[in-house]
Amino acid sequence: MADDLMLEIVTPDRLAFSDVVEEVTLSGSEGEFGVLVGHVPLLSSIKIGELNYTKDNKKAYYLVGEGYAEITNLKATVLVESIEEAGSIIVEEAKRAKESAEARLVGMDKDDPDYEKVKKSLDMAETRLKVAEKM
C-alpha cells in the first residue's frame, strides 16, 4: 500500500477521520485541488465546501467548514471547524434555509451590518445542497 495517503480530519469536537486513502479533494481558498501521495509539502487554507476522498475506489463526500490543510509527502492533516457527511444533510432543510436567506437578501442594502452574515448563510445553504446532490 505504498501508494496510499494518510488522511486525518480534525474538528474541535473530535478526530473525525483517520485512515489511509487513495486520494483526497479539498476546497482551497484558491480553488479545488486534489492530493495524492507524494504531494509537495503544502499549507493551504480551506473554505466552506466539499471534501471528498477515494478509498477502495469508492468516493465519500463531506461538507466541511472553514480551516486549513497541512500536506506533507505521506500525510494530509485537515483542520476544519465542522464536518458533515453528505448523507446526513437534510435537503429540505437546506432548501428552506436557502429560500429564507434569498428572501432576506432581496431589498437588503449592501451596507447593512447583517448583509455579510446572510450572504454567508446563503453560501452555506447552497454548498450544502451541492454536496447533498452528490449522494
Add this chain to the structure above:
Amino acid sequence: MGASLKEIKRQSVAVDKTRQITRAMNMVAASKLKAAQVKMENFRPYAGKLMEVFSSLSGRVVSTTNPLLAVRDSGRIKVIMMTSDRGLCGGFNTNVIKAVEKFARAKKAEGKEVSLIAVGKKGRDSFRKKETISGQYIEELSRFDISLATRIAEEAISPFVAGEYDELYLCYNEFRSVASQKPVMVRLLPAASLGTGEEEPEAAADYVYEPSEEELLAHIVPMYLRVLIYKGLLETSAGEHGARMVSMDNATSNCEEMIQSLTQKFNSARQAAITAELMDIVGGTEALSAKG
C-alpha cells in the same frame, strides 16, 4: 421538654433534606464534569495543531498590514470575562471577578478605559453597575459548541479592526484539577508576539503556502482567537462543575456532621425526659410508702 424534643427532630429532618439535595447536586456535577472533561480532551488535538501552525506562521511573517496584529495605544481595553451562570460553586466566580476588578483598577490607574464582555450571569451581575458591559452571553454555557466562540470572537474582532479599542484580554478559571481552578488573564489582541520564542522546525521552511503566507496568516488569526476563546469556555464549564462538586461534597459532609450532633442532642434530651419522668414516679411511690 417535649416541645424541645419535637423541635430537635424537626431540625434534624430539615438538615437531612438539605443533605439529600446537596448530594444529588454533587452527583449531577460529577457527571457533567465528566462530559466537560471529555469535550476538553477531544479539543486538544485541534487546538494543539492550530497553535503550532499559528506560531510557525506568525514567526515567519513580519506583517504590518494585518489589522488583528496592529499595535495601537489609545488607551481602550476590552476584557472577556468568563464565569458561570449559577452559583453554589464555592469561590469559583468570585476569583475571576476579583481578578478582573484588580486588572481594571490597575489599568484605570494608568488612565485607560476598560469595558467588558461578560460570559455567564454571575460575572455580568457583579459588574452591571460598576463597569461598561459591551456584550453579554447568558445561559449559554449549559450547552455550547465552537459556534459560541465564533460569536464572541466576531463581536470582539469588528470593533478592534475599526479601531474602537486596542487590546483584548480574556479572563477565565484555568482548569488545573477537579479541586483546583485558578483565574488566568491572557492577551488575545493584538495577536502578535505570541510566538513563544520556540525554535521553528527547519522542515516547515519547505512548505508551499497557498494563498501567500500573509493571507494564510490573516485566515488563521481569527481561527486562533476562536480556539483560545473556546478553550476558555471549555475550562470554565469543566471548572464550574468541578468547583460545584467539591463544594457540594463539603456541604454534604457538613450536613452529616450536623445530623450526628442533632441526633446526639435528641437522644440526650429524650434520656433526660425519661429520667425526669422516672424521678417523678419514684418520688411518688416513696412518698406513698413513707405514709403507709
